[in-house]
Amino acid sequence: MRGTRGWLLAAGVGVALLLTGGCGGTADGTGDGSGGGSGGGSSTTADGVGGGEGRTEDSAAPSPVDETMAGPVRLEISGGIAGVHSVIEVAPDGAVEVADRDGARGADPLPEEQLATLRERLAAVDFAALPLAAVSDQAADMFHYQLSYDGHRLLTDRTEDLGPVEAVIDQLADALSEREREGQGGGEGE
Structure with a gap:
């Protein structure tokens, strides 16, 4: 002692x-x-x-925020009257894979600027503080958005504002819509 x-x-x-x-x-x-x-x-x-x-x-100046991705980020959009089911997954290097009823296929990668924005947005989210689900039982035929990242999963119909994660969902949904409109992909079934 x-x-x-x-x-x-x-x-x-x-x-x-x-x-x-x-x-x-x-x-x-x-x-x-x-x-x-x-x-x-x-x-x-x-x-x-x-x-x-x-x-x-x-x-000394504070170290910059770690803006690397811990792994791929995936957004699955489903529901609506037409029964939509679409998925986008972005790898840490910006590689993109999309999937719909016709199957999965590679797509154009995210441009470096968009990838940097996605990394910043992911770093701003406190995933541990988010609920597992934020879905209203009052809304029929709504789209459901399931976000998966770094062992965390969130299901939302976007009727509730969940803070910084909304920007991540917006960016991924926009990237998915853009690739679906352009018919992007390098796989079979195009």
């Missing part, structure tokens, strides 16, 4: 030194060592280069 307390004390002192390491220095790496500074001078980063007003090595 006594050795653990000594280790924790040493670790705490080390962390404190790291946190105050850049305080009070000047742009040329010199300073009085007091750490107090005048409040108006430049701070110094770990490499001795001035970081500008109020900047230390710990206040």
Whole structure:
């Protein structure tokens, strides 16, 4: 027990030194060592280069949001009076596969700009906070949208606003409609 307390004390002192390491220095790496500074001078980063007003090595620019896709994202649209059933799946590299009653087929990939937008939109969604289903029992013959991504699944008829996931559904539904109109695909049955 006594050795653990000594280790924790040493670790705490080390962390404190790291946190105050850049305080009070000047742009040329010199300073009085007091750490107090005048409040108006430049701070110094770990490499001795001035970081500008109020900047230390710990206040570097925040890292960008991870805008990679954890896996493919899939939207299945079904229902309506005509009994529609269409699917679009977008892979992390932008490859697209669509399916309808005639079967599955490859389609033109998402352009890089649209893929980047999709990644941003997916990153903005808190999938764990979404319900499994948001479907009104008061609406007959509605379309149902089932979104699957990274182990999460959502079923909605879009009668309830579910926040940022709506933009993901819109983008995928638009991409599916565009490919269906153009008759895109590289598979059989065209």
